[in-house]
Amino acid sequence: MRAISLSFAVATAVALFALGQSASAAPVGAVVKACDRTAGCNYSLNKAGDLSGCSSKVCFYCPNDGKRQCFPVQ
Numbered sequence: 001m002r003a004i005s006l007s008f009a010v011a012t013a014v015a016l017f018a019l020g021q022s023a024s025a026a027p028v029g030a031v032v033k034a035c036d037r038t039a040g041c042n043y044s045l046n047k048a049g050d051l052s053g054c055s056s057k058v059c060f061y062c063p064n065d066g067k068r069q070c071f072p073v074q
Contacts, residue, residue: 025069028062035060 035041043053049064062070
């Protein structure tokens with residue numbers, strides 16, 4: 001379980017810092033894939049179409065603004 005959480009944290013960090021358009025953004029597809037592979041990671045859409053989710057180590061927010069980018073939240 002700890003290895004899965006660690007792999008999600010690493011995958012999210014890579015997505016957020018290496019794959020993203022900016023140093024703090026990551027493509028929504030990469031973030032969702034990392035979350036799907038991680039036990040205990042959940043996400044949901046609100047009425048506006050924004051995506052947000054958390055694992056035990058990290059949370060993210062993906063606004064429905066057409067840019068298809070996600071951002072880490074605390």
